[in-house]
Amino acid sequence: MRARLLPLTAASAFGLLALTGCVANTPADSARAALTVDSSTDACTVSAQDAPAGTLSFSITNSGDQVTEFYLLAEDGLRIVGEAENIGPGLTRDLVVQLAEGEYVTACKPGMTGDGIGKAGFTVTASDQVVAVDDDLQAQIETANVNYASYVRDQVAQLVTGTDTFAAAYVAGDFDTARGLYASTRSHWERVETVAESFGDLDPQLDLREADLEEGQDWTGWHAIEKDLWPADAEPGFAAYPAEERQRLAGLLVQDTATLNEKVQTLSFTLSQQTNGAIGLLDEVATGKVTGEEEFWSHTDLWDFQANVDGAAVLYAGVRDILVAKDAALADSLDAEFAALQTLLDAQRVGDGFTLYTDLSPEEIKALADQVNALGEPLNQLTSTLVL
Structure with a gap:
């Protein structure tokens, strides 16, 4: 007898994922690629589906009627690379991340429950900008710790x-x-x-x-x-x-x-x-x-x-x-x-x-x-x- 088909909500996590650093509400700089995100009641609309590797800034506006969150996930859809939480209706928050070339996933979570909506692929392309994780080991460790707490x-x-x-x-x-x-x-x-x-x-x-x-x-x-x-x-x-x-x-x-x-x-x-x-x-x-x-x-x-x-x-x-x-x-x-x-x-x-x-x-x-x-x-x- 074969198994009855049950849903599995996430892919496995075996891609060789680049560690990334994230900082919320950081002032803009000239080297940063700027994107916008509209988190509504039933959609999560990112202004572009790709950007060059380096420092990226997501400006997330909540146009819905519930507190929302925005997630940037690794390609597997499981590991949280960066997140902006507790964005009230009508408010805007920034998420700044350093991303290496690769595939990622974006999603919003109105009401801050469930598995999110509007999940979409996001591609980071090669660029001339030098992308370093962080020369400071402690900063890398802290990033890993914070991201895992978010994942949990x-x-x-x-x-x-x-x-x-x-x-x-x-x-x-x-x-x-x-x-x-x-x-x-x-x-x-x-x-x-x-x-x-x-x-x-x-x-x-x-x-x-x-x-x-x-x-x-x-x-x-x-x-x-x-x-x-x-x-x-x-x-x-x-x-x-x-x-x-x-x-x-x-x-x-x-x-x-x-x-x-x-x-x-x-x-x-x-x-x-x-x-x-x-x-x-x-x-x-x-x-x-x-x-x-x-x-x-x-x-x-x-x-x-x-x-x-x-x-x-x-x-x-x-x-x-x-x-x-x-x-x-x-x-x-x-x-x-x-x-x-x-x-x-x-x-x-x-x-x-x-x-x-x-x-x-x-x-x-x-x-x-x-x-x-x-x-x-x-x-x-x-x-x-x-x-x-």
């Missing part, structure tokens, strides 16, 4: 929106819709899972597996609902939850996700937290996703696998230019191993989703496990190389 907030905001929709369908008894939303919504969680795990009880409340339950522990979260949505894969004699229990579980899922969103608003990161986060996400793949233990009833482990790797790749991409200056050979090795793992995952794609874990052959599972190990070896050197 964005992923959790999308998790909130998706969880609300998923929970509403589940409570309403629209199980086909809920099953269709399950894996793609959880991808936002899986991309930043190691950050979520830092908030104590929130992680088990949202993501505890039945096999890890302690005696007398209340089982809540995604996997408790997963079992109810795929009863045919549960143990013999499993009884579907009554309506009151579904209401309780959905309510707690929404509530705990909202709490997570509140907590990430003030997060900041260090370089070691980023590099260790990348290592931790790959560990999540090795200990749960590649074994098929995470999604015990839905068998959507490859969606989680991809999302964990997405998150690790975003973290790596944010510090890659710093690594190249310190150990170019290690960067080359990581580039190659990330790409090889993505090739294996891409081979399991079915439409916008993936093969169910139960449909993988033993040889396919072994190949994925071996490549996770191959990536893990150089990735485990990342923190010591950059921080020590």
Whole structure:
């Protein structure tokens, strides 16, 4: 049996992305390419779809009736290169970035929720202007830290929106819709899972597996609902939850996700937290996703696998230019191993989703496990190389 086609909301993050610096509300200079952005209720209109490499200034005007945000994303549509936040109706804010030649994505987010609107490609072409990331290492590190904090907030905001929709369908008894939303919504969680795990009880409340339950522990979260949505894969004699229990579980899922969103608003990161986060996400793949233990009833482990790797790749991409200056050979090795793992995952794609874990052959599972190990070896050197 092949996988049912579930939506996947973002591409993988394996392009070799240039680190960029961003500064909001910086005075204009003569060497800067100036662009305008109109963020309305239903559109995000950028004055041009390309600009020469160097310093670019985006002047963002909110012509809508909600507070909005403007995002400049890397080509993968995941990593945040720069953002202008909290732009009230009728207001204008500037975003100034240094961009190397390459492909990027622009988007606006009216209401500051959801996955944004008006996403469009933006090309930075070659130019005579010398584009340096930043000669000051600390400034590069700070840029990477700030951009990753923005990425985490964005992923959790999308998790909130998706969880609300998923929970509403589940409570309403629209199980086909809920099953269709399950894996793609959880991808936002899986991309930043190691950050979520830092908030104590929130992680088990949202993501505890039945096999890890302690005696007398209340089982809540995604996997408790997963079992109810795929009863045919549960143990013999499993009884579907009554309506009151579904209401309780959905309510707690929404509530705990909202709490997570509140907590990430003030997060900041260090370089070691980023590099260790990348290592931790790959560990999540090795200990749960590649074994098929995470999604015990839905068998959507490859969606989680991809999302964990997405998150690790975003973290790596944010510090890659710093690594190249310190150990170019290690960067080359990581580039190659990330790409090889993505090739294996891409081979399991079915439409916008993936093969169910139960449909993988033993040889396919072994190949994925071996490549996770191959990536893990150089990735485990990342923190010591950059921080020590």
